[in-house]
Amino acid sequence: MAAATSGKVYFHVTPPVKAIPCLTPFGMKLETYLRITGIPYEPIYGRSMGPKGKIPWIEYNGEAMGDSGLIIELLNREKGVDLNQPLSDADKAVSRAFTKMVEENTYWGLTQYRWIDNFDKLQELFEIPWIAMLFMRRIRSNTKQKLMAHGIGRHSKDDLEGIIEKDLKAISTFLGAKPYLMGDEPTEVDAVVFGQLSEIVWTAPDSYLHRIVALDCPNLLAYCNRIKDRYWPDWDQLTGNTNTNQ
Known part of the structure; x- marks a missing residue:
């Protein structure tokens, strides 16, 4: 676990390779979301699995969380972000x-x-x-x-x-x-x-x-x-x- 800083997103993900920055589509999804929203994050490269036995996962306010979709929901709430706000x-x-x-x-x-x-x-x-x-x-x-x-x-x-x-x-x-x-x-x-x-x-x-x-x-x-x-x-x-x- 990273030394937690309140409100900071620690993004655990596989290291980049020559072909692509991340070899899991869910890692590419989550990092692209972080980049689109501008939410600050710190990538932590490795192959350690998160609390649901998968990667990527995050640490936020001292808690580990898995599942890219649930992570996005959490960050939307915590950071006041809603990319879907303009949609019907x-x-x-x-x-x-x-x-x-x-x-x-x-x-x-x-x-x-x-x-x-x-x-x-x-x-x-x-x-x-x-x-x-x-x-x-x-x-x-x-x-x-x-x-x-x-x-x-x-x-x-x-x-x-x-x-x-x-x-x-x-x-x-x-x-x-x-x-x-x-x-x-x-x-x-x-x-x-x-x-x-x-x-x-x-x-x-x-x-x-x-x-x-x-x-x-x-x-x-x-x-x-x-x-x-x-x-x-x-x-x-x-x-x-x-x-x-x-």
Whole structure:
């Protein structure tokens, strides 16, 4: 636990790699939210799990808290922040629907691609020694079980890819020519969606996922670059990679 300072957000997250500042979409989501809102925070890089056995998590006023969605709700209350304030009730409902779609469905397509179909590329992606892959194999086994329990892991490769393609194209259709999903300025759902799409754009360059985002739905690629350029000016510094646009 960090030495707590009252009112300060200590953000526990995995360290940056060459591909992306964070290899969990929920870490990218939460940090993007912190950057959009301007809430001061201190990143604490590591792989320690939070109170719910996951990462990212935060410490705030001496308390540890997990789950990116609940963390955002807490910080909204504590910091008097509400990115969704300009939205109508109907728009808030749409935002929640997209949030749940990408986090409870689309996310598992990326999980299947990364942890099952391309497990042999994880050592390079995570920038870890080969011996650590023994531990990663245990995670892969647990991930297979989670995919089966969710149900999405029971589909054929073609069926799974078709499901995720519909998700991504739905986002693209709704985004259209708008700068952000709900209009001219970002709201909470943009942090959520960018968290998922950024992993596709910058960590899965040879995947069907990347093809959909970059080629079939170029407005999604432009959207990702728009958020990256506006809220991640230190991206190159964090990743040490000057060729980040895909």
